[in-house]
Amino acid sequence: MTVHQSTQTPYQMQDVYARHLGIPEANIRVVAKDVGGSFGMKLHVYGDEMTTAAMAVMLRRPVKYVADRLESFLSDIHARSHRVRARMAVAADGTITAMEVDDVTGIGPFSAFPRTSAVEGNQVVRLMGGPYANRNYRGALKVVFQNKVMMSQYRAVGHPIACAVTEALVDRAAEACGLDPIEIRRRNLLTDEAYPYKSPTGYVFERLSHHQCLAGLERACDYAGLRKDQMEARKRGIYRGIGIAAFIEITSPGPAFYGVGGAHITAQDGCVMHVDPSGSVRCQVSVTEQGQGTEAIMAQIAASAIGVPIERVRVISGDTETAPYGGSTWASRGASIGGETVLITGRALRDQLLALAAVILQEQPSALDIADGVVVDVGGGRERITIAELARIAYYRPDTLPPGVQPQMTASRNHVPRGQAFAFTNGMQASHLEVDVETGFVRLLGHWVVEDCGRIINPMLVDEQVRGGVVQGIGAALFEECIYSAEGQLLNGTMADYLVPMASEMPDIYVGHVSTPTLHSELGAKGAGEAGTAGSSAAVLNAVNDALRPLGARLSEIPMTPERILKALKKI
Amino acid sequence: MKARDCRYERARSLQEALDLLHRHGADARLIAGGQSLVPALNLRMAAPDMLIDIGALDELRGIRLADAGGAKRLRIGAMVTHAEIARSRDVALYAPLLSLAVKHVAHAAIRNRGTFGGSIAHADPSAEFPACALALGARMHIASRAETRVVAAEDFFRGLHETAILPGEILIAVDMASIEEGFRPGFAELARRSGDYALVGLALQGKPLRGRTLFEAVAPVFFSVGDRPIFARAAAQILMDASVADDTRIRLAQAALTDDLNPPSDPQASSATRLHLARVLLGRVVAEVLEMGAGESRDA
Ligand SMILES: Cc1cc2nc3c(=O)[nH]c(=O)nc-3n(C[C@H](O)[C@H](O)[C@H](O)COP(=O)(O)OP(=O)(O)OC[C@H]3O[C@@H](n4cnc5c(N)ncnc54)[C@H](O)[C@@H]3O)c2cc1C
Numbered sequence: 001m002t003v004h005q006s007t008q009t010p011y012q013m014q015d016v017y018a019r020h021l022g023i024p025e026a027n028i029r030v031v032a033k034d035v036g037g038s039f040g041m042k043l044h045v046y047g048d049e050m051t052t053a054a055m056a057v058m059l060r061r062p063v064k065y066v067a068d069r070l071e072s073f074l075s076d077i078h079a080r081s082h083r084v085r086a087r088m089a090v091a092a093d094g095t096i097t098a099m100e101v102d103d104v105t106g107i108g109p110f111s112a113f114p115r116t117s118a119v120e121g122n123q124v125v126r127l128m129g130g131p132y133a134n135r136n137y138r139g140a141l142k143v144v145f146q147n148k149v150m151m152s153q154y155r156a157v158g159h160p161i162a163c164a165v166t167e168a169l170v171d172r173a174a175e176a177c178g179l180d181p182i183e184i185r186r187r188n189l190l191t192d193e194a195y196p197y198k199s200p201t202g203y204v205f206e207r208l209s210h211h212q213c214l215a216g217l218e219r220a221c222d223y224a225g226l227r228k229d230q231m232e233a234r235k236r237g238i239y240r241g242i243g244i245a246a247f248i249e250i251t252s253p254g255p256a257f258y259g260v261g262g263a264h265i266t267a268q269d270g271c272v273m274h275v276d277p278s279g280s281v282r283c284q285v286s287v288t289e290q291g292q293g294t295e296a297i298m299a300q301i302a303a304s305a306i307g308v309p310i311e312r313v314r315v316i317s318g319d320t321e322t323a324p325y326g327g328s329t330w331a332s333r334g335a336s337i338g339g340e341t342v343l344i345t346g347r348a349l350r351d352q353l354l355a356l357a358a359v360i361l362q363e364q365p366s367a368l369d370i371a372d373g374v375v376v377d378v379g380g381g382r383e384r385i386t387i388a389e390l391a392r393i394a395y396y397r398p399d400t401l402p403p404g405v406q407p408q409m410t411a412s413r414n415h416v417p418r419g420q421a422f423a424f425t426n427g428m429q430a431s432h433l434e435v436d437v438e439t440g441f442v443r444l445l446g447h448w449v450v451e452d453c454g455r456i457i458n459p460m461l462v463d464e465q466v467r468g469g470v471v472q473g474i475g476a477a478l479f480e481e482c483i484y485s486a487e488g489q490l491l492n493g494t495m496a497d498y499l500v501p502m503a504s505e506m507p508d509i510y511v512g513h514v515s516t517p518t519l520h521s522e523l524g525a526k527g528a529g530e531a532g533t534a535g536s537s538a539a540v541l542n543a544v545n546d547a548l549r550p551l552g553a554r555l556s557e558i559p560m561t562p563e564r565i566l567k568a569l570k571k572i
Numbered sequence: 573m574k575a576r577d578c579r580y581e582r583a584r585s586l587q588e589a590l591d592l593l594h595r596h597g598a599d600a601r602l603i604a605g606g607q608s609l610v611p612a613l614n615l616r617m618a619a620p621d622m623l624i625d626i627g628a629l630d631e632l633r634g635i636r637l638a639d640a641g642g643a644k645r646l647r648i649g650a651m652v653t654h655a656e657i658a659r660s661r662d663v664a665l666y667a668p669l670l671s672l673a674v675k676h677v678a679h680a681a682i683r684n685r686g687t688f689g690g691s692i693a694h695a696d697p698s699a700e701f702p703a704c705a706l707a708l709g710a711r712m713h714i715a716s717r718a719e720t721r722v723v724a725a726e727d728f729f730r731g732l733h734e735t736a737i738l739p740g741e742i743l744i745a746v747d748m749a750s751i752e753e754g755f756r757p758g759f760a761e762l763a764r765r766s767g768d769y770a771l772v773g774l775a776l777q778g779k780p781l782r783g784r785t786l787f788e789a790v791a792p793v794f795f796s797v798g799d800r801p802i803f804a805r806a807a808a809q810i811l812m813d814a815s816v817a818d819d820t821r822i823r824l825a826q827a828a829l830t831d832d833l834n835p836p837s838d839p840q841a842s843s844a845t846r847l848h849l850a851r852v853l854l855g856r857v858v859a860e861v862l863e864m865g866a867g868e869s870r871d872a
Contacts (some may be wrong), residue, residue, distance in 0.1 A: 067573075173631065219649040438852045439762055491839045495617075496768075504766040562762070562771070563845045571842045 002029045003328055004052055008038040008290055009328045014320045015264045016045055016114065021057050024199045029321045037296055038290040039155040039472070041076050043330055056256045073493035078482050079154035081106040081146075082124060082161050083490040088169040089136075094177040094184045098136035099129045101165065105151070106144050109490050112152035114263045116141055120151070123158025125252065128199040129166050131210055131246040131426065132188040133284070137200040147488040157331075159249060159534035160473055164558065167538040168245040171545065176371035181244045181542070182218055189214065189246060203250075209452045209514045210246060210425040216450035216512050217244075226432055233434075234550060240445070243431040247535035251332035251453075251527025252423040255416055268416035269338045270324030271345040273302065275353065275409050277395045279373060279388030281286040281306060283345075286326020287338030288318045292529060293461040294334045300458060305346025306371030308387060321481025324412065332527020335457055336423055340521045341415040349411035355388055356407045374564070427451030429470070431539035432507070437569060440562030442478060442544060444507035451531050452514040455524035462528045463511040469532020470509050475501035477558050478539035575613035582625040586744065589626050590717045596622045603627075604651060604690035607682045627651065632689065632744055635660050644750040650689020650743050654678070657688060666750035669708060669777050670763040671755035673700040676759075679767040692728075693743045695735045695800065698769035700761070702729055703801035707793040710748040716741045717749075729800040754779045754788075758857040762849055764840070770796045771777050771841050772849040778811070780862050787811045792854060796848060797835040797846055804832035807854060809859045822858055826851040 001023055007013050010030035018025035035042065052065040067075065080107045089098040091212060098324050107117035125139035147150040174184040189210040190197060197205045206552050217223075223431070230240045258265040272284045283302045289295045295315040317323050326341070327333060350370055357375040358365040361384055367383065375384045394407035397548070417423070432446040449466050457460050479499040483491045492498045517524025537558060544565070545554050553568040566572045574720055583589035593600055601620035603609050604627065613619040626632060632651035637644055646666045648657070657663055658674045677683060677691070677700050691701040692712065705712075705725045712723045721738045730736060737743055751757070761773030778790030790811045792804045806828040810816055816824060835846035 309658075439849055441762060497839070499764055502765050502767075561840075562764070562849075563841050566845060566848065572842070572848045 001027065001053065001056065002031065003561065004031045005049060006035040006042055006536055007032045008035070008040075008042045008288055008330060009265075010288065010318065010320050011136070011286065011325050011328060012043075012114070013045075014432035017053055019264075020050065021075075023051060023057070029319070031319045031321075032288060033318045034289045034291060036291050038329070040153045040157065040330060042290075043115060044150075044152055045114065046075060058138045068494060070493045072256040073498070074149060074490060074560075076149075077112060077152040077154065078108070078149045079151060080161055080476065081148075081151050082118070082121070084124070084161065085166050086128070086169060087336050088173055089390070090177060090275045092177060094173065094179045094187050095280050096129070096134040096170070096173065096188045097167075099134060100137075101125055101128045101139040102142075103140070103297040104142045104144060106146040106148065107152065108146055108148050108150035110150065112150055114265065115153055115258070116261075117150065119153055120158050121571075124161045126203065127158055127162035127248065127250075128201075130162065130199060130203065130248040131166075131208075132196065133190050134188065134444075135200050136351040138359065139201065148484060149482070149490065153330075155469065156249070156533035157529035159247065159530065160476060160537045163245055163247045164253070164538040164541050167535075167542055168545070168556065171243075171542050174498050175549070181242075181546075182214065183221060185214060185244065185246055187213070203424065204420060204424070205418055205424045206518055207247070207516050208248065208424060208519065210365065210426055210428070211517050213381070213426060213428040213450045213452060216244070216514060217448055218428055220510050220512050221430045221432065221446065222447040222449060223430070238434060239547040239551070240434045240438050241288050241543040241549075243433075243539040243541065243543030243546055243547065245429045245535040245538035245542060247427055247429065247531065247538070248536045249332065249425045249427075249527065249531045250422045251530070252336040252417055253331050253333065253423055254418065254421050256421060257331075257546055266325065266327045267337070268269075268414050269326035269341040270412070270414045271338075271341045272324050272410065272412040273342075273349050274411070275349070275387060275391050277391050279312065279386060279391045281349075282316060283313055283342060284316045284323040285338055285342055286317065286323050286328060287334045287341075288328045290329060290464060292334070293458065294329065296340070297335050297457050297461060299340060301342045302346045306350045308373045312373060323482045324414075326414075330530040332425075332531075336518075336521065336523065337417060337526055338417065338456070339457060339525055340523045341413060343523050344415060345411050345413040348413060352408040352411060353387065353390060356394060357385055358406055359402060360390070360393065361385065389513060398569070420518075422469050423454070423518050423520065423526040425451065425453050425526045425528070425531055427535065429535040429539040431536070431543040433540065433543045433547065435544060435565065437548070437551060438571070439443075440525060440565035440571070442565070444474065444505065444540075446510070447509045447533070447536065447539070448512070449532060450512040450514065451528075453531065454497055454515060454526035455517040456513060456515060457525055460512070465528050466511045466532040467509045468571055469507055469530060469534070470536040471501050471532075473533045473536030474506065474540055477537040479559055481559050481561075539566060576616065576619040578620055579622045580625065582628055583626060585605050586629050586715060586742070588743060589624055589629060590740070592622075592624045592716065593742065593857070594717055596624070598739060600609065600624050602693075604687040605653065605685040606694075607678070607686035608696065626742065632789070637662055637666065637750070638747070645747045646750055647745050647747040648688050649745050650687060650693075652688045653839045654683035654686045654688065654691070658683065667708060667748055668726050668751060669704050669759060669775060670701070670734075672757055672759035673704050673775060674771070676700055676761050676763070676770070682767075688746065689743045692746055693732050693735060693737060695729055696769070697732060697798040697801065698773075699718040700770075700773060700775065700795065703773065703775040703793045703795040704759075705746060705748070706801045706803055707777050707791040708748045709791070710746050712715050712736070712743055713745040713747065714741050715744045720744065732799040736798075738785070749858060751777070752779070756780065756861045758855050758861040759858075760853050762853065772796050772835070772846050772853060774850070775801075776851040776856050776861065778861060785811075785818045785858070785862060786814055792823050794859075795851055797833045797850055802833060804829060804854070806831040810859065822855055825858070825865075829854065
């Protein structure tokens, strides 16, 4: 059976189809080419897709199913349905001394398969207070079933809620202690000497860079300047706000994450790489592309690992038949785990090519290097033989090689993170905005992110991942909401009624970096795909409340619609 | 969901279009720019057997200035696109309210195809142009096989997507008196995202008296607050009432909107929110038209 599917995890689906339809796994092929934005929504098993596959088996003929927009609204997972009660204790100097959280999360009629709908709430209660040094924490989670659409993992699972609640409390603590929001964070963030650090909820942070990020953010947004502008604007009856949010982000989960629950979801990735007779490299890898540039990054890593121009590398992914088994794309794991897999495979292939070159050139392999597709001397860089020439000999004239030499033109490796459960990242965000206090409309004036995703492989892709993530969090803060009637009818199941953030309303988004590579891999990369989303809702929430502070109004619900803002202002 | 299968004819003349309409009766629907109808077809909110395309009719094109007994009138053909309205010098000079409003109608791609006549005939209560037509006292020219009749805007909009256009008829043009000396247009709307239909909007034209908050004449028309564009008569009365003190007039006019408007509630905004926003808009637009402009915070 061949299934063409809009999924981000073809291997997981191969296993699901095999087990649920009683077909040997080897007889199932799942093809999921660049399917476009997925954001976790395309990780889950859906009834309509299973039905389509089952019908094909029963009818013994091809079956095609295309959902329309309304069907997607009513059957794809929804996200982040939470009601949180939380409080924070602070000493007079602003030191956070305790935090307590009760989260109720509605997941719809049943838990998503196979990743469950409990991970979201679990991460909310475990990430609360995560950037800070406080050790007194109690968190409780209640997962409730509701007569609504299924709710489950979506980009930055749990983080935006944990971050929004924590950061809103930190701002209230600052107000109570008479401290500036930046200052209270500086006093409470984990210090640089704390690492490795185990949080009260059991997360281990190898090394985070909160203080460098905070300093970088303060500079980037000209914090003092924004505060000055805010004071001046208020005199003119204009209410601007500045919101700060510190975040941590779970990336690159190791094998225990789903493994302990018995789910057939692999945390490893696989790569097969070979040099073809023209000297080009084919890189078959299990991480998949959904528009984020996975293939570009894999090509970049392969090219530099071997020493060939990037144009000579072709990356093949998104098909269980043509790329080795692996976890694919979720939890900001592509560049870090998939990238490491490609790196070690590329190095292995390079070693094989050098071994062959050494035989032909009668040199020691260690005396040779590969640069720009050419084998060169380590000292001096003299060109000795091109990779294309090596390939020609290997494939067409191995008879010219010494007896017994078998040229190895293919390398393969698997890689799974072993040193740590997750590669945590961190960062700071700031939002600057203006609230029209008569209409409740919010105008975004600027947004800043300074983050640390370890080694940056491709700066442009990282920046745009962060920007896209920020926009998604802004969507949650100001626009996006699934509205239900009292009877459980979804009332806004069209793109005209469900408001996604659009370019006209978005501010310029500055992205800056601190780089603390993880020492658990050679590549040193952590994940970058979810960091923007993790903190931007919180920054916008704090900025709106900062703007409204002189008027005694405060919001504690997102999205902050004009109506909710007017209610907070007691205008309606 | 996708549109139901249906037949399609592109009329070559107004007469042919009217004949086709006559022949197919209630089973047929006119299609102009298709920017409202095609989404409705795809959602199966409309499922006609037959589409009659009026896009090729020269009779429905063009923006013309006509002299009717010494008074200038601007005539806008039904097939004039939103983009043409935005570009037109004549519209800017003689019906500047439309030039202000058109910036808020949908997005550029939709403005390239959506038509003025389609917007008027579709009579969406959240649309900008029907409100402008009412504020400007425009007249709708409606052709049938028998005659062409003229209907005043105040008699034209009958309810949600309901107009005075009868089965078998086509709106061919809209005309309006050119703006008179001393009159000024004002327009504002509150939409969640640029290009969205507004939560509340206001199209206004009036003749303010210098140095006062008083108008010699004023036509404030709200949209997105009912089943059709709504002329706020009670508020207009106060704005034209010389016996009211200048410094309380705007506040009283805002308060009087309770009598003029009874907005519906929907998931986006409650009735109370819409009424509040309508008051804010009235205050802002009147201030702008009076050139008081004080306290304005909106940058360009
Ligand atoms: C994403 C989106 C956003 C939009 N936002 C806005 C907005 O903010 N404000 C706004 O005003 N509009 C908005 N629109 C609608 C747009 O302006 C339409 O173009 C307009 O409402 C209808 O014009 P049309 O030429 O496309 O008409 P069509 O879609 O072709 O027709 C609409 C209706 O009018 C009838 N009709 C058309 N022409 C005639 C005629 N000459 N005589 C009799 N009946 C006729 C048709 O039979 C049909 O019932 C939006 C549309 C989209 C898709």
